[in-house]
Amino acid sequence: MTFVAGPVAVRVPASSANLGPGFDALGLALALHDEVTGEVVDAGLEIRVTGEGMDGVPLDETHLVVRAMHAAFDLLGGRPPGLRLTCTNAIPHGRGLGSSAAAIVAGVVLARALVEGGDELLDDAAAFQLTVDLEGHPDNVAAAFFGGLTIAWVDGAAAEVERLDTDVEVTVFVPPTAVSTEKARGLLPETVPHRDASFNAGRAALLVAALTGSPQRLISATEDRLHQSYRAEAMPESYKLLRRLRVDGVPAIISGAGPTVLAFARGVAGEAPDGWAVHELGVDADGAQVARA
Numbered sequence: 001m002t003f004v005a006g007p008v009a010v011r012v013p014a015s016s017a018n019l020g021p022g023f024d025a026l027g028l029a030l031a032l033h034d035e036v037t038g039e040v041v042d043a044g045l046e047i048r049v050t051g052e053g054m055d056g057v058p059l060d061e062t063h064l065v066v067r068a069m070h071a072a073f074d075l076l077g078g079r080p081p082g083l084r085l086t087c088t089n090a091i092p093h094g095r096g097l098g099s100s101a102a103a104i105v106a107g108v109v110l111a112r113a114l115v116e117g118g119d120e121l122l123d124d125a126a127a128f129q130l131t132v133d134l135e136g137h138p139d140n141v142a143a144a145f146f147g148g149l150t151i152a153w154v155d156g157a158a159a160e161v162e163r164l165d166t167d168v169e170v171t172v173f174v175p176p177t178a179v180s181t182e183k184a185r186g187l188l189p190e191t192v193p194h195r196d197a198s199f200n201a202g203r204a205a206l207l208v209a210a211l212t213g214s215p216q217r218l219i220s221a222t223e224d225r226l227h228q229s230y231r232a233e234a235m236p237e238s239y240k241l242l243r244r245l246r247v248d249g250v251p252a253i254i255s256g257a258g259p260t261v262l263a264f265a266r267g268v269a270g271e272a273p274d275g276w277a278v279h280e281l282g283v284d285a286d287g288a289q290v291a292r293a
């Protein structure tokens with residue numbers, strides 16, 4: 001196995017998962033990106049981080065991008081003697097915009113690009129499978145990897161994805177404090193009433209139609225009974241904003257595991273509570289992209 005000489009850069013989009021009713025299945029890639037540049041060196045591990053997470057993430061082998069790179073190198077045939085990484089992060093951490101998925105996809109795609117013939121040794125299906133195994137649920141990594149609107153599922157242990165185009169525009173309301181996905185998943189019940197499962201199945205199907213040609217259906221199509229209300233106690237301000245937007249007829253959802261609120265609308269930025277960041281974003285149609293220096 002031969003490593004590529006010179007640095008390689010990868011750019012990976014943020015993602016909003018669930019989109020209301022599509023828990024652990026639907027994902028939307030957003031035009032907000034993290035970039036990681038990596039280079040194989042003779043020894044050691046050097047990590048520089050600017051932007052989101054720069055004061056919080058570890059700068060050693062436990063860094064999420066490095067963990068994903070090591071997992072990919074192990075599948076590709078071996079780890080390099082040393083690595084130099086520069087991370088330029090725009091995706092906020094612990095807000096429900098897929099920062100962990102972006103870090104994992106960046107690591108796997110970067111490791112593959114740093115190996116001669118890496119695309120054949122670890123094709124897209126195998127690389128996607130690895131990102132799902134590392135993240136634990138397939139929705140965010142599917143969108144981050146492939147871009148656009150994704151429907152992802154796991155068949156036995158095998159991860160699968162269907163990618164669709166959409167030109168929807170969104171506004172995201174990002175609160176100043178984080179809620180970890182792990183904590184938000186811990187709030188979900190083991191079982192749900194059959195009528196709620198049936199309700200969500202219909203809404204999730206309708207949402208795919210709404211996002212690919214029938215936007216007038218978005219308000220009905222973004223209703224959810226499987227996760228948002230159970231998580232409200234961990235993000236009361238987000239839930240309040242969600243209810244207010246929806247009462248006003250704006251199709252809004254909790255992005256991923258929260259606490260970001262996403263509206264399928266523009267011109268609503270003035271609804272943001274004090275201290276929250278607001279971004280009007282388009283869809284990223286490309287997914288993870290590699291640029292060789």
Ligand SMILES: Nc1ncnc2c1ncn2[C@@H]1O[C@H](COP(=O)(O)OP(=O)(O)O)[C@@H](O)[C@H]1O
Nearest residue numbers: 057064093094095096097098099100103180181
């Ligand atoms: N770019 C990154 N570099 C290193 N670690 C990251 C990065 N992005 C996310 N993480 C790790 O993932 C955590 C956030 O993951 P998670 O709770 O799933 O929230 P999110 O909704 O942002 O994905 C961070 O606290 C950090 O430990």
Ligand SMILES: N[C@@H](CCOP(=O)(O)O)C(=O)O
Nearest residue numbers: 017024096097098181256257
């Ligand atoms: N389906 C997952 C999505 C988590 O997304 P994140 O952006 O909050 O990591 C869930 O709802 O737990």
